[in-house]
Amino acid sequence: MTVGAGILPAQSLEEVVRRTAAQHLLFPPGSVTVVGFSGGPDSLALLHLLGRLAPEWELTVHAAHLNHRLRGEESDADEAFVREICRRWGVPLTVEAADVGEVARRRGVAMEEAARQVRYAFLGRTAGQAGAATVAVGHNADDQVETVLMHFLRGSGLGGLRGMVPSTPLAGLRVGEGARVPAVVRLVRPLLHAPRSLIEAYCAEHDLRPRFDRSNLDTTYYRNRLRQELIPYLETYNPNLRAVVRRTAEVLAADHDYLVAEVERAWERAVRAQAETEVVFDLEAFRSLHLSVRRALIRRAISHLRPPLRNIDWIHVEQAVEAVQNADGAGVKAGLPQGLLLSVGYDTFSIGDVEQAGRPGDEYPQLPEGLTSVALPVPGEALMAAGWKVLTETRPRGALADDALTREHRWTAYLDGAVCGERLELRSRREGERMQPLGLGGRSKKINELMINLKIPAAYRSAYPILVGDAGTLWLPGYHVDHRARVTDGTTEVLVVRVERR
Structure with a gap:
């Protein structure tokens, strides 16, 4: 690509971008970047500048233009302009057209949101085809101010008030139904710290004559009204408003990064199970967390279950946090956006599809659907529902340290192999069935009463697997070894049984 170079001012666009x-x-050296090229001032200046820097940065530039078909002949004229610029500068170009209005109607979203989804999906596809590491777009410092104020007026947390960031995974932007964006591609914003005035000065200096989208003057669009009416009004109170908002966004971005790291650690600690339709939290672990982290975990769970959902209202998050924090027993429920329901149990709470409410999830082991018993080979394994499995092996008593046998292992049982016998099975409880929990001196209790006292939710009890052998009940997995099956000084062979998630 060959473009002309001009004399740079003291604070030039090139200096800001560098x-x-x-x-x-x-921009990793030797990589390809796809530049979203609408033909407007920002994208024209960006394409021109990256073309000048490409040899030094060992960068290959590929342009991409989406005809939104929203402005009739003007949209077609924009496309023709883009094609001519890329032909003249020798830039490879990919062009697509999309009926954004139809997408907005089909997905039930606003026109601006539909355009955003379609545009990023297109840029992601183009990046994949071009083997690009990055997609570069022309968002500038004034766009940042508008974005932060929009999020503030809507009622946003740190994730929104930090505004846009210079680099983010493109796949993380959730670009709509059926979109496939390469996970390794990053969306980058080289102009994010450059005010619009600096970009316009660059275009004038290099005799770049961009296209202008007249719809940007239409104040029926929220962003346009904010740009043309609200910001000038606020500047009558503080002429430095834009700089203040940008600085605030940078401070909050650093705070957000710290919170994200804390939330990641909390997610690992507080989430018991997660699937496409449900996330299950440990109630005690969740309640022990800072309020800020609890809110962020709720938002993350909703985002995990409803990936297209970008805007999660503060009120829904707050209601969910309060429901969990104030629940004094099982049965509390709270509605959430997009057909989700929060349900509080004895020692867990879940967020999942409304239609899944009341059904067993995967936080407790369950027998395979439709079965009341499963044979358990020794050594070997038996598969349970929802990714659980039970494994067995035998070990000589002398091969196991005493502390291994006496420590509590919720999902591992050490049993006397001779007492257990040769035929083991995992089966559901039976009416009136009893066992002798270890530590009660041989006294027996009804298994159903044990399950209630252990706060195993009713929906899980009928299919909860119980280990049974020749001597009867041997282990209630996760809770009680039977007194009769305990390892004693006379034990010669130990049966080790483990319950795991696949």
């Missing part, structure tokens, strides 16, 4: 690219490692 600093941003270096600070955030936007």
